[in-house]
Amino acid sequence: MSRRWLFADQLGPHFLDDRRQPVLLVESKAVFRRRVFHRQKAHLVLSALRHRAAELGDQARYLRTETYAEALRTVREPVEVHHPTSRAALALVRRLDGVTVLPAKGFVTSLADFADWAGARRGALRMEAFYRFARQRHGVLVEGDEPVGGRWSLDTDNRQPPPKDATRLDVPPPPTPAEDDIDAEVRADLDRWEREGIRFVGRDGPRRFPATGKEAKARLRHFLKHRLPTFGPYEDAMLADDPWMAHSMLSSSFNLGLLDPLEAVRGAEQAYRKGQAPLPSAEGFIRQVLGWRDFVWHLYWYFEPAWRSSNALAARRRVPAWFRELDADAVTARCLADVLAGVRDHGWVHHIPRLMVLGNYALQRGWRPGELVDWFHHSFVDGYDWVMTANVIGMSQYADLGRMTTKPYVSGGAYVNRMSDYCGGCRYDPKQRLGDDACPFTAGYWAFLSRNRERIPGNARMARTMAQLGRLSDVDAVVDQERRRGDRAP
Numbered sequence: 001m002s003r004r005w006l007f008a009d010q011l012g013p014h015f016l017d018d019r020r021q022p023v024l025l026v027e028s029k030a031v032f033r034r035r036v037f038h039r040q041k042a043h044l045v046l047s048a049l050r051h052r053a054a055e056l057g058d059q060a061r062y063l064r065t066e067t068y069a070e071a072l073r074t075v076r077e078p079v080e081v082h083h084p085t086s087r088a089a090l091a092l093v094r095r096l097d098g099v100t101v102l103p104a105k106g107f108v109t110s111l112a113d114f115a116d117w118a119g120a121r122r123g124a125l126r127m128e129a130f131y132r133f134a135r136q137r138h139g140v141l142v143e144g145d146e147p148v149g150g151r152w153s154l155d156t157d158n159r160q161p162p163p164k165d166a167t168r169l170d171v172p173p174p175p176t177p178a179e180d181d182i183d184a185e186v187r188a189d190l191d192r193w194e195r196e197g198i199r200f201v202g203r204d205g206p207r208r209f210p211a212t213g214k215e216a217k218a219r220l221r222h223f224l225k226h227r228l229p230t231f232g233p234y235e236d237a238m239l240a241d242d243p244w245m246a247h248s249m250l251s252s253s254f255n256l257g258l259l260d261p262l263e264a265v266r267g268a269e270q271a272y273r274k275g276q277a278p279l280p281s282a283e284g285f286i287r288q289v290l291g292w293r294d295f296v297w298h299l300y301w302y303f304e305p306a307w308r309s310s311n312a313l314a315a316r317r318r319v320p321a322w323f324r325e326l327d328a329d330a331v332t333a334r335c336l337a338d339v340l341a342g343v344r345d346h347g348w349v350h351h352i353p354r355l356m357v358l359g360n361y362a363l364q365r366g367w368r369p370g371e372l373v374d375w376f377h378h379s380f381v382d383g384y385d386w387v388m389t390a391n392v393i394g395m396s397q398y399a400d401l402g403r404m405t406t407k408p409y410v411s412g413g414a415y416v417n418r419m420s421d422y423c424g425g426c427r428y429d430p431k432q433r434l435g436d437d438a439c440p441f442t443a444g445y446w447a448f449l450s451r452n453r454e455r456i457p458g459n460a461r462m463a464r465t466m467a468q469l470g471r472l473s474d475v476d477a478v479v480d481q482e483r484r485r486g487d488r489a490p
């Protein structure tokens, strides 16, 4: 039997054919030398890899080397590996002698099924259509070919602002994993690597995310029972004192391969069918996992490699150091300071702070999309090249002019004001675009639209906004103010 090489994001039992199959695990130090990762992300990845080695015992060979190629040179038997998750890793395994590449795992829809679906479509690829296909293909929340409840999307029942006057949602927090000797060893190694000159960003802290299949399953069970019912309505809401809201916080577990996404999808469906969760919550969660997660994975492989370098809005400014280094203390704007502090302290914030605070701010300022892909990849516990290419290039930075979205995800302070409790305690005013109190998001919004009015393709969803822009008498002053603000922390 060939030895199955498992990358650090292929750690669950579903990446093995047989429970006794010989396994190869490689810890490459060069990965951490080449890029500046969040300290807690480096901890999570190493902890998960070493926990898997401990679980497998004699069944696994665990090699600590500088590079993967160096490790593979010491292995004399045939090796097979499931299709890796980045283009660079795929090129590497294809180059190595004696390594057989097997189909991808860890996603619900196969690459072949996606290619068939996408190939048969005319026009742009949209998540909504893919999600419908995946629900039917895998028989999720359907009766015959029709959606349970009569609608494919219950987004309009979700997306609510936070409950009035609440500072936290009324849900128990996700269980925190207990650290053990393996975590202590990882922490000591990372401290030593830092002394040797390997750089990390963010703060160290107790490990908050699952590093084993057992921990991930426990978190899934807890989520389905206690948090899923509240998840749907408030999935897009933000509260300054509640960083987790009712999110599952399972994205890193899916992306490390600890948890089979189909198991989570079926679990959410069951929770609805047993009357333990309302349909909009179950549908909202299933949409994120079966829909969005799979969709961005498939686009990464379906589109040409050059997609990652798209920069159709000519965004040429470097990502400034205060943002890159997570210097939240340098920021006055309350929403941005809080979200950046969340990344610094946990390596995680949920999808709306990523898209509508961090991504929105970067889009308005014209920061380089490629640098942002790297930043999101390295700074988030669940970040990988495949996730962030689509989320940053296609969605948040609109760098491909809408190959996966219908319009740029850009908004002023009104959105943050509606969906959070940030603005009340901020020194800026979300309604102002000009002057000392001007909200940087509101001013940035109009400056962005003005700068890109010729580049953004005319479409019905942008028509009203562009007409409004044309009627603003002070837009030149706003543009000038934003030019003077430059890339200083707001």
Ligand code: SF4
Pocket (backbone or CB within 6 Å): 333, 334, 335, 336, 412, 413, 414, 416, 417, 422, 423, 426, 427, 428, 429, 430, 439, 440, 441, 442
């Ligand atoms: Fe953020 Fe503007 Fe609201 Fe301040 S006023 S919290 S900067 S959106």
